[in-house]
Every structure is written in structure tokens, then in C-alpha cells.
Amino acid sequence: MRYMLLIYFDEQDLSETERQECYVDSVQLARELNSSGRYLAANPLHPVSTATSVRVREGKRLVTDGPFAETREQLGGYFLIDAKDLDEAIGTAAKIPMVHKGTVEIRPVVEIPGLPTG
Amino acid sequence: MTENAAGRAREMVEATYRSESRRVLATLIRLLGDFDLAEDALHDAFAAALEKWPKDGVPVKPRAWLVSAGRFKAIDTLRRRARYDASLETLALQLEADSRYVEPRESEGVEDDRLRLIFTCCHPALPPEARVALTLREVCGLTTEEIARAFLTAPPTLAQRIVRAKAKIKEARIPYQVPSRADLPDRLETVLQVVYLVFNEGYSASSGATLTRADLSGEAIRLGRLLLELLPEPEVSGLLALMLLHESRRVARTSPSGELILLDDQDRTLWNRGQIEEGLALVERALSSRRFGPYTLQAAIAAEHAKAQNGAATDWARIVGLYDLLVQANPSPVVELNRAVAVAMRDGPSAGLVLIDAILTRGDLDAYHLAHSARADLCRRLGKTVEARVSxxxxxxxxxQETERRFLERRLAELPD
Structure with missing residues (x-):
């Protein structure tokens, strides 16, 4: 079963050194997951100041600057993993470096047929 | 089979339903991996028993018979549904293959299934009110209507809570297992919270006309016993002891007209000695383990009251000592408030008042009625009538809460002008 682990934290509350450490530790975690076949994808995201939101309403495209919602903590990265159940996903979420400063939201992935693989 | 024997077989089905239906359900949930499918299978299995047992006699192993019947009924159900959803055929085939190799065993694993069910229903990924509803529904076998009535919730709201929880269990794949050693302390805490919440809702209902709802407390104590049987951890003993010691005072706690009677004024001959003896033994057992936590400490405090012949004979010094430990183990403003009241009993009302005022000044308990009534009581004893009236x-x-309101009104009226 696939789970999306969404990593939320306060971007302002992260120094450059901490960011670099977080990258190193996250790569380590991704490799660990990969060695047991549970890694699917992972990436940090650029800050919300680089975000663009798009909507199409009544055929008209509306492009705005900024994230979907202004919140105290922002979506800053993700892991897409394979896990046998929620407890295993919780175990992986607890190993994500930013879990100590922010929050990891676990969302089970809906499997729909017809998507290209790899 | 004679008419008589058939009658006995029918009675046997009913008795088996009362004693075994939750065990059979727990095992079916594990085998079928689906709450709703398992519940349907459970009912089908008992319907089959009502039909077969009076004709063929009661099977040697009724529980194994029911599990097996339930499994085959579930396979039939999946086959029928597979006409509309082909993926279910695969599931039916898997179940059928399973049942060829794994004969349901009578004793092995059955109790584990019940423990699994408790941990799944109390999973921290479910909202707290859903954990309570699901536990009462699936583990205790209460109907949705009964639970709704106990919690003063509209039945459709409660039913929806249960439906959503089951959907999350399925979609997020909340596992049906006893947590690993490493996770057990945290996860057990969530289970104990659910049990204690059910007890408290029964012991001091948060709203409504009567002070207690005895059925819920009884259900919580049954759950506590079951849990202790399945998982003999010190804190489980502690929680069961705490519930029994509180429950022992139920009759003494309200007057025949339904008025609240404080601990000090209770007729101690009305306390249930059997529950006290059992509670005291459980507290001792938990304390001697040296691995106890907040429930055991609260039970140890309740035990001190239970042991005292009257209010004056209470060992307040020991109670304050236990509160000191409890503040460390489980720091909370409510625990601090209770400690302050114990200090007032040990050292006099002014010592307690200083502590309560300090807690209230921090603002943590400003909206907690018991903090103000405790303050009022100390002011009254110190002759500070005006301050007592305000509090x-x-x-x-x-x-x-109606009963508490009447109690406070009485106290207000009794104050000298």
C-alpha cells in the first residue's frame, strides 16, 4: 500500500545549516527505505514564496501568486513510500528529519487503474 | 432430536451468543480483514446455528463451529457481490484457500484476537470520540442506540462516527495487531484513556439530570477486567483498581433524592467492601511492580480514602506524598488542584488557598467549576464569606450538571449573611 507523507513546517524557522543537515538525513532515510524496497519518491520543495496557484473557472484560467492557503506551517517536502499498513507508515514518518520541528501528514494513496508506471 | 433437546439447543445458541459473540467477531475480523463483512458473517453464523443446532445437536466446539460457519458465509457473500465487482472473486478464492489450510483452533489465538480488536478500535489515528464509540460497539457489543443514549448523542451522528472510523481503518489500513514492544506503552495509554473515559462518563456524567450512568461504568470495569486478563501490565491493574475504588462509593455518593454527598459526609457503611478489597489488592500488585504510572498513583490515593474509617482518620500526609509523585508523573493543573485540596486537609485551609490562588492566577483552570468550588469551600472554612460567595x-x-448545580446552590444558601 502506498502512502504520501507530507512534511509541514515553518519555513522561517529553518536555518541554512539545518536545511543542509535535513537534506543529508533525508537522503540517508530514502536510501534505507530503498534497500528494503519501500522507497518510491521524495523531494524537498522550494519555499512558498516561489509558489504559484492555478484555477480554471468557467473556462477562464486564474493564476495567482502564493500558496493555496496561507498557514503558519507550509508544505515543505514529501516522501512517497510503500508500507504494509498505517503503523509501518507512522514508523517511517517518525524518522523524517523535519518531524522534530514540524508535522508529517500521512495520506493513503488511492490506486487508480491506467496510470503509467515508472 | 426430541422437542426438549431442540429447546435446549436453542437456549445454548442464545447463551453462546452472550458469552462468545465478541470473541467470534474478533476472530472473524482478523480472518476477513473487514469489520462490516465480519459483522454480517457473525449474524449469519448465529442464524445458521439456530437452524442447525436444534436438528444436529450442539457441536463439540461451538466457537470453532461459529467461526468456520461465519467464514463460509462471508465467502458466499463475496461470491454474490463478485457478480458486480470482479475483484471480490479473488478475495473469496483467497479466503477459501486459507480455510483449507488453517482450521480454526479452539483456544490458540482467540484471546489475541480480542486484544487486537481493542488496539485497533483505540488506534491513535482515529478521533477520540470514535475510539470510544467503536470500542463500545465492537468490543463490548453495545448497540449504536445504546451508545448514543449513554453519550446523549443523536443516533445518526453516532452511527456516522462509527462508519467514518471503519472507513478510515480500511482505507488508511490501520492494522489489526497488538503493537510491538517498543510502541506498546504509548498505545496502551490510548487504550486506558478510552476505558477511563467510558468509566467517567458513567460515573460523573458531564451533563444531564442524573449524576451517574451506572451501565457505562459497569461496561468500563468489564473492559478493564478483560484487558488485565489479556495484558497483565501494572497500569492496567492500576486503572481497574481506580475504577473499582470509585465505583465502591457509588451508592454513598448521592442521597435518595439525588443530591450529591461529598466524600467527607458519606455514610461509609454504604461503600461496597467487595469492590474495595479487590481494588486494594490490585493497587498493591501494581505498586509492587515498580513500573506503575498515573493510574496506579490515582488508585493509591483512592485506596487511602477507602482504608480510612472516617474523614478525620485519613492519612493526608501520605495522600499529599502520592500527589507529589503524580504531579511528577503526569503534570496537569487539575492534579495540582487536587494536591492543593489535600494540602489544605493536612496543613489547614489557608495553606491550600495560597496554592489554589496561584493555580487560578496562571489562568489554566479559570473555566473549571471544581477549581472555583474548591476555593469557595476553603474561603468558607476561613470565614471569608464574601470571597466564598463570589467563588x-x-x-x-x-x-x-444538574446535581452539582443543586449542591452549589445549597452551599450558597447556607453561607452566613
Whole structure:
């Protein structure tokens, strides 16, 4: 079963050194997951100041600057993993470096047929 | 089979339903991996028993018979549904293959299934009110209507809570297992919270006309016993002891007209000695383990009251000592408030008042009626009538509970002018 682990934290509350450490530790975690076949994808995201939101309403495209919602903590990265159940996903979420400063939201992935693989 | 024997077989089905239906359900949930499918299978299995047992006699292993019947009924159900959803055929085939190799065993694993069910229903990924509803529904076998009535919730709201919880269990794949050693302390805490919440809702209902709802407390104590049988951890003993010691005072706690009677004024001959003896033994057992936590400490405090012949004979020094430990183990403003009341009993009302005022000044308990009524009581004992009146009134404004309101009104009326 696939789970999306969404990593939320306060971007302002992260120094450059901490960011670099977080990258190193996250790569380590991704490799660990990969060695047991549970890694699917992972990436940090650029800050919300680089975000663009798009909507199409009544055929008209509306492009705005900024994230979907202004919140105290922002979506800053993700892991897409394979896990046998929620407890295993919780175990992986607890190993994500930013879990100590922010929050990891676990969302089970809906499997729909017809998507290209790899 | 004679008419008589058939009658006995029918009675046997009913008795088996009462004693075994939750065990059979727990095992079916594991085998079928689906709450709703398992519940349907359970009912089908008992319907089959009502039909077969009077004709063929009661099977040697009724529980194994029911599990097996339930499994085959579930396979039939999946086959029928597979006409509309082909993926279910695969599931039916898997189940059928399973049942060829794994004969349901009578004793092995059955109790584990019940423990699994408790941990799944109390999973921290479910909202707290859903954990309570699901536990009462699936583990205790209460109907949705019964649970709704106990929690003063509209049945459709409660039913929806259960439906959503089951959907999350399925979609997020909340596992049906006893947590690993490493996770057990945290996860057990969530289970104990659910049990204690059910007990408290029964012991001091948060709103409504009567002070207690005895059925819920009884259900919580049954759950506590079951849990202790399945998982003999010190804190499980502690929680069961705490519930029994509180429950022992139920009759003494309200007057025949339904008025609240404080601990000090209770007729101690009305306390249930059997529950006290059992509670005291469980506290001892938990304390001697040296691995106890907040429930055991609260039970140890309740035990001190239970042991005292009367209010004056209470060992307040020991109670304050236990509160000191409890503040460390489980720091909370409510525990600090209770400690302050114990200090007032040990050292006099002014010592307690200083502590309560310090807690109230921090603002943590400003909206908690018991903080204000405790303050009022100390002021009253110190002859500070004006301050007592203000605090009783504040407490009265903050509680919705009828019996407590009448108690506070009485206290207000008794104050000298």
C-alpha cells in the first residue's frame, strides 16, 4: 500500500545549516527505505514564496501568486513510500528529519487503474 | 432430536451468543480483514446455528463451529457481490484457500484476537470520540442506540462516527495487531484513556439530570477486567483498581433524592467492601511492580480514602506524598488542584488557598467549576464569606450538571449573611 507523507513546517524557522543537515538525513532515510524496497519518491520543495496557484473557472484560467492557503506551517517536502499498513507508515514518518520541528501528514494513496508506471 | 433437546439447543445458541459473540467477531475480523463483512458473517453464523443446532445437536466446539460457519458465509457473500465487482472473486478464492489450510483452533489465538480488536478500535489515528464509540460497539457489543443514549448523542451522528472510523481503518489500513514492544506503552495509554473515559462518563456524567450512568461504568470495569486478563501490565491493574475504588462509593455518593454527598459526609457503611478489597489488592500488585504510572498513583490515593474509617482518620500526609509523585508523573493543573485540596486537609485551609490562588492566577483552570468550588469551600472554612460567595457563584455559572448545580446552590444558601 502506498502512502504520501507530507512534511509541514515553518519555513522561517529553518536555518541554512539545518536545511543542509535535513537534506543529508533525508537522503540517508530514502536510501534505507530503498534497500528494503519501500522507497518510491521524495523531494524537498522550494519555499512558498516561489509558489504559484492555478484555477480554471468557467473556462477562464486564474493564476495567482502564493500558496493555496496561507498557514503558519507550509508544505515543505514529501516522501512517497510503500508500507504494509498505517503503523509501518507512522514508523517511517517518525524518522523524517523535519518531524522534530514540524508535522508529517500521512495520506493513503488511492490506486487508480491506467496510470503509467515508472 | 426430541422437542426438549431442540429447546435446549436453542437456549445454548442464545447463551453462546452472550458469552462468545465478541470473541467470534474478533476472530472473524482478523480472518476477513473487514469489520462490516465480519459483522454480517457473525449474524449469519448465529442464524445458521439456530437452524442447525436444534436438528444436529450442539457441536463439540461451538466457537470453532461459529467461526468456520461465519467464514463460509462471508465467502458466499463475496461470491454474490463478485457478480458486480470482479475483484471480490479473488478475495473469496483467497479466503477459501486459507480455510483449507488453517482450521480454526479452539483456544490458540482467540484471546489475541480480542486484544487486537481493542488496539485497533483505540488506534491513535482515529478521533477520540470514535475510539470510544467503536470500542463500545465492537468490543463490548453495545448497540449504536445504546451508545448514543449513554453519550446523549443523536443516533445518526453516532452511527456516522462509527462508519467514518471503519472507513478510515480500511482505507488508511490501520492494522489489526497488538503493537510491538517498543510502541506498546504509548498505545496502551490510548487504550486506558478510552476505558477511563467510558468509566467517567458513567460515573460523573458531564451533563444531564442524573449524576451517574451506572451501565457505562459497569461496561468500563468489564473492559478493564478483560484487558488485565489479556495484558497483565501494572497500569492496567492500576486503572481497574481506580475504577473499582470509585465505583465502591457509588451508592454513598448521592442521597435518595439525588443530591450529591461529598466524600467527607458519606455514610461509609454504604461503600461496597467487595469492590474495595479487590481494588486494594490490585493497587498493591501494581505498586509492587515498580513500573506503575498515573493510574496506579490515582488508585493509591483512592485506596487511602477507602482504608480510612472516617474523614478525620485519613492519612493526608501520605495522600499529599502520592500527589507529589503524580504531579511528577503526569503534570496537569487539575492534579495540582487536587494536591492543593489535600494540602489544605493536612496543613489547614489557608495553606491550600495560597496554592489554589496561584493555580487560578496562571489562568489554566479559570473555566473549571471544581477549581472555583474548591476555593469557595476553603474561603468558607476561613470565614471569608464574601470571597466564598463570589467563588461559589463562579462555579455555579460554569457547570451544566444538574446535581452539582443543586449542591452549589445549597452551599450558597447556607453561607452566613
Amino acid at each position: 461559589y457563584q463562579r462555579a455555579l455559572d460554569l457547570t451544566q
